[in-house]
Amino acid sequence: xxxxxxxxxxxxxxxxxxxxxxxxxxxxxxxxRRPIDVLAALGVVTTFERxxxxxxxxxxxxxxxxxxxxxxxxxxxxxxxxxxxxNFCLAGDVFGWETAPRHRFSAExxxxxxxxxxxxxxxxxxxxxxxxxxxxxxxLTAGELSRAQNHLLVLGRKxxxxxxxxxxxDMAVRSTGGAAEVTLPMSRQDIADYLGLTIETVSRTLTxxxxxxxxxxxxxxxxxxxxxxxxxxLNS
Amino acid sequence: xxxxxxxxxxxxxxxxxxxxxxxxxxxxxxxxRRPIDVLAALGVVTTFERxxxxxxxxxxxxxxxxxxxxxxxxxxxxxxxxxxxxNFCLAGDVFGWETAPRHRFSAExxxxxxxxxxxxxxxxxxxxxxxxxxxxxxxLTAGELSRAQNHLLVLGRKxxxxxxxxxxxDMAVRSTGGAAEVTLPMSRQDIADYLGLTIETVSRTLTxxxxxxxxxxxxxxxxxxxxxxxxxxLNS
DNA sequence: CGTACGGTTGATACATATCAATATGCGTGG
DNA sequence: CCACGCATATTGATATGTATCAACCGTACG
Numbered sequence: 001x002x003x004x005x006x007x008x009x010x011x012x013x014x015x016x017x018x019x020x021x022x023x024x025x026x027x028x029x030x031x032x033r034r035p036i037d038v039l040a041a042l043g044v045v046t047t048f049e050r051x052x053x054x055x056x057x058x059x060x061x062x063x064x065x066x067x068x069x070x071x072x073x074x075x076x077x078x079x080x081x082x083x084x085x086x087n088f089c090l091a092g093d094v095f096g097w098e099t100a101p102r103h104r105f106s107a108e109x110x111x112x113x114x115x116x117x118x119x120x121x122x123x124x125x126x127x128x129x130x131x132x133x134x135x136x137x138x139x140l141t142a143g144e145l146s147r148a149q150n151h152l153l154v155l156g157r158k159x160x161x162x163x164x165x166x167x168x169x170d171m172a173v174r175s176t177g178g179a180a181e182v183t184l185p186m187s188r189q190d191i192a193d194y195l196g197l198t199i200e201t202v203s204r205t206l207t208x209x210x211x212x213x214x215x216x217x218x219x220x221x222x223x224x225x226x227x228x229x230x231x232x233x234l235n236s
Numbered sequence: 237x238x239x240x241x242x243x244x245x246x247x248x249x250x251x252x253x254x255x256x257x258x259x260x261x262x263x264x265x266x267x268x269r270r271p272i273d274v275l276a277a278l279g280v281v282t283t284f285e286r287x288x289x290x291x292x293x294x295x296x297x298x299x300x301x302x303x304x305x306x307x308x309x310x311x312x313x314x315x316x317x318x319x320x321x322x323n324f325c326l327a328g329d330v331f332g333w334e335t336a337p338r339h340r341f342s343a344e345x346x347x348x349x350x351x352x353x354x355x356x357x358x359x360x361x362x363x364x365x366x367x368x369x370x371x372x373x374x375x376l377t378a379g380e381l382s383r384a385q386n387h388l389l390v391l392g393r394k395x396x397x398x399x400x401x402x403x404x405x406d407m408a409v410r411s412t413g414g415a416a417e418v419t420l421p422m423s424r425q426d427i428a429d430y431l432g433l434t435i436e437t438v439s440r441t442l443t444x445x446x447x448x449x450x451x452x453x454x455x456x457x458x459x460x461x462x463x464x465x466x467x468x469x470l471n472s
Numbered sequence: 473c474g475t476a477c478g479g480t481t482g483a484t485a486c487a488t489a490t491c492a493a494t495a496t497g498c499g500t501g502g
Numbered sequence: 503c504c505a506c507g508c509a510t511a512t513t514g515a516t517a518t519g520t521a522t523c524a525a526c527c528g529t530a531c532g
Contacts, residue, residue: 076389079472084392086385099378104385131364138374142335145377148384149322149340153312155391156320156432160488188511196392198489203512220497220511236315396520424479434521439480455529456479475532485522495512502505 035136036094039126040066043118048109055096057106063117064097070113071185075193076105085194087147088186090174094140097123110186155196163195164205165234168215172225180225188220271372272330275362276302279354284345291332293342299353300333306349307421311429312341321430323383324422326411330376333359346422391432399431400441401470404451408461416461424456 045068048054054065054072065072072089086105089095095107127134154163172182184191192199206223209215214231216224225231281304284290290301290308301308308325322341325331331343345351363370390399408418420427428435442459445451450467452460461467 076385078389078393082393084389086388098382099375100382104382128367131370134367134370134374138370138377139335141374141377141381145381145384146334146336146340148381148388149312151388152322152384152391153314153320155388156429157314157318187509193392199511200490200513201488204488207512435479436481436522437520440520443480473532475530477530478528480525480527482525483523485520487519487521488517489519490517491515493512493514495510497510498508500506500508502503 035133040116043116047114050111052109054107059103061103066094066116068114071110073110074107083193160201160205162234165231182223184221271369276352279352281352283350286347288345290343295339297339302330302352303327304350307346309346310343319429396437396441398470401467418459420457
């Protein structure tokens with residue numbers, strides 16, 4: 001049964017093995033499986049194409065989501081179109097999990113991505129008699145909070161260079177576990193809206209970091225972190 | 237038994253009735269009592285004087301706290317002294333509640349304040365067989381997250397005027413339930429560090445709002461919200 | 473009454489935004 | 503395979519909002 005049909009019938013669709021990086025060897029490595037991964041097995045897999053909306057701000061929050069592959073941006077808009085990206089979700093990240101009955105932000109596919117959608121009612125039902133799951137769900141929210149608080153420091157008090165350095169280090173850790181090369185899935189505009197800057201400032205800052213040999217840019221989306229300690233110096 | 241003695245013996249101290257605004261008529265109105273208030277009754281009440289540290293960044297997170305009266309600022313510092321205040325906690329607010337074994341920020345008394353300190357181990361023990369409490373604790377974290385995310389939008393994308401307007405409206409709602417007059421417990425420096433601005437910009441912005449009759453400033457700490465819709469216009 | 477601290481106001485500097493032009497990469501169709 | 507067109511990214515010139523540096527004011531308090 002294809003995912004879409006499964007979605008229509010509201011029945012769980014257990015998707016086939018996937019290529020690409022998936023946390024804990026998705027559905028294979030039982031030992032590494034997180035409680036949320038077990039839950040995700042009950043969900044419906046959907047593919048979203050680049051820039052498509054997964055849910056809108058204020059939409060009913062009937063589902064929670066987990067990224068399987070690709071990247072998702074979670075954002076808020078101001079009346080005049082100014083946008084703040086709260087977070088980029090990569091493989092294994094959960095989004096749309098909240099207490100309110102409506103989403104407080106929108107979620108869009110940064111690039112083509114696969115997402116598992118789990119009914120919120122199922123999550124609550126299971127959490128009611130599974131303390132471990134309930135705890136994991138709390139930790140999920142707490143982890144989000146921690147990241148948001150670090151981001152507050154970035155947006156409130158860091159310079160453009162420091163913001164970009166922090167971003168690159170963070171992306172390196174999250175997408176590759178800390179390798180010296182990152183392929184950014186998102187555009188300069190997305191980065192700018194995440195860091196509270198303009199696209200031009202992001203571009204200039206990257207160019208400047210390249211000129212000072214802190215990074216290299218083989219292509220606009222590929223970044224080599226040549227001088228990690230310099231980046232970390234800008235991070236503190 | 238005075239609070240300090242109670243702290244030393246690690247026994248719960250049930251404090252006497254207090255003056256001042258306390259959520260749900262603290263320990264009186266059983267119907268309005270939140271799960272966290274019930275928990276707080278097991279805690280130790282401590283008074284902190286203006287600017288004293290309640291806990292430091294990276295300190296062991298052995299307790300969680302609830303404000304009874306006064307205000308607390310929760311903040312992070314950068315290596316060179318730049319400070320970002322994540323949140324101001326007013327009466328009824330909980331702080332220091334997290335998953336990690338160490339606090340990820342410091343907490344200081346904005347003015348003289350009374351705080352209940354509850355042992356984290358007690359919180360966990362109770363939450364283990366009290367699903368309602370566990371749910372309330374999750375909602376607490378989720379509420380924090382929601383506020384942090386709104387704050388991200390403020391710091392990332394709003395102008396100084398918009399930041400100050402948002403702050404004033406928020407303080408009015410949180411400290412008085414939305415009255416047209418607020419008495420700010422914190423200094424201009426605290427406001428600046430909360431809004432990602434400088435003290436001078438905060439001052440100038442308030443002066444400008446006063447000159448345009450949006451607010452009045454009978455004294456530097458007292459603010460009259462004269463034109464709520466103008467403020468709300470700056471808020472969106 | 474003077475001192476100290478917090479707050480305001482002024483002059484200027486600077487980081488980043490804005491406006492504008494150019495460049496690069498990429499998919500499409502000839 | 504190349505040429506075209508579009509989207510994305512870079513670079514340049516200039517504007518502007520906020521920071522910085524500095525002086526001054528007012529209120530609380532010894």
